[in-house]
Amino acid sequence: SQTIHQWPATLVQPVGSPLSLECTVEGTSNPNLYWYRQAAGRGLQLLFYSVGIGQISSEVPQNLSASRPQDRQFILSSKKLLLSDSGFYLCAWSEGDWRGYTFGSGTRLTVV
Amino acid sequence: KNEVEQSPQNLTAQEGEFITINCSYSVGISALHWLQQHPGGGIVSLFMLSSGKKKHGRLIATINIQEKHSSLHITASHPRDSAVYICAVSNSNYQLIWGAGTKLIIKP
Numbered sequence: 012s013q014t015i016h017q018w019p020a021t022l023v024q025p026v027g028s029p030l031s032l033e034c035t036v037e038g039t040s041n042p043n044l045y046w047y048r049q050a051a052g053r054g055l056q057l058l059f060y061s062v063g064i065g066q067i068s069s070e071v072p073q074n075l076s077a078s079r080p081q082d083r084q085f086i087l088s089s090k091k092l093l094l095s096d097s098g099f100y101l102c103a104w105s106e107g108d109w110r111g112y113t114f115g116s117g118t119r120l121t122v123v
Numbered sequence: 124k125n126e127v128e129q130s131p132q133n134l135t136a137q138e139g140e141f142i143t144i145n146c147s148y149s150v151g152i153s154a155l156h157w158l159q160q161h162p163g164g165g166i167v168s169l170f171m172l173s174s175g176k177k178k179h180g181r182l183i184a185t186i187n188i189q190e191k192h193s194s195l196h197i198t199a200s201h202p203r204d205s206a207v208y209i210c211a212v213s214n215s216n217y218q219l220i221w222g223a224g225t226k227l228i229i230k231p
Contacts, residue, residue: 045219049164053207055221099164110157112219114166 014038017102024122026041030089032118037083039091042104043121044085045112046077049099061085097122126150129210129222137230142197144225146210149191153213157184157195160207160224169195171207200229 017034024030036042048056057070059077067077076091078086087104102115128147136142157169163220170177170184172193177184181200186193197204210222 055211055219057219097153101164101166112168114158114168117164117166119164 012097015102015104015113017117017118019118020116021119024092024120027091028123030087030096030120032087032100032102032120034085034087034115035083036085036104037085039104039106041082044079045103045105046087047101047103049101050097052076052098055101059087062111092122094122096120115117125131125220126220126224127212127222129225131225132223133228135228135230136200136203140200140229142200142204142227142229144208144210144227146193146195147191148193148212149219150209150212150214150220151230155186155193156211156213156219157193158209158211160209166209173223180216197227202229202231205229 012099015035041063044061047055048057048058058075059067059069061067061079064079065084067079075087075089087100089096097120100118100120103112105112126149130145130160143170152181153174157203158166159169160166169182172184172186174186174188181198183196184193193210195208207226209224211219213219
């Protein structure tokens with residue numbers, strides 16, 4: 012069966028520090044992978060999506076970046092965090108053929 | 124105007140009541156999704172619709188493609204149904220466009 016792992020669950024980081032959030036998928040191959048962010052009191056915003064290894068599309072310009080070094084691994088990074096980067100980050104995958112989406116458990120990031 | 128509009132934003136009801144949450148969208152879609160987000164933040168996909176109606180337990184989702192409207196119904200609501208319900212539509216690039224969510228509280 013397919014599963015998705017996202018870690019860490021919570022993270023408190025100082026302004027200016029780097030960030031690395033990791034998401035891995037099991038039980039499927041060549042999934043579409045997504046990073047979403049939910050700021051306090053707001054809806055989910057698509058940050059990045061990937062349809063294959065090394066293929067990253069960015070939806071919102073910001074100081075975050077994403078990489079897909081392996082088929083089932085999706086990493087969200089930042090070189091220097093801003094206070095405005097605080098929020099709830101969700102990784103998701105889909106098979107791209109409208110079988111729906113599966114979401115990771117999320118990472119609550121607080122930048123202090 | 125947001126591409127996906129949900130109403131109401133907040134809904135408080137008594138246990139046992141019939142609940143309806145509405146979603147309207149203004150873009151072309153390949154499918155519409157209803158998702159549930161619990162206080163801890165985790166999101167669960169409830170339904171994916173491209174036409175008609177789907178039922179799962181006490182949850183029913185309908186979509187009218189011509190009117191670009193969908194509804195999520197909960198029958199015999201229970202306090203454990205309390206959550207944020209999110210409508211999202213997917214486009215031809217498999218991306219989700221999200222509504223702002225409806226916060227539902229069911230009181231015992």
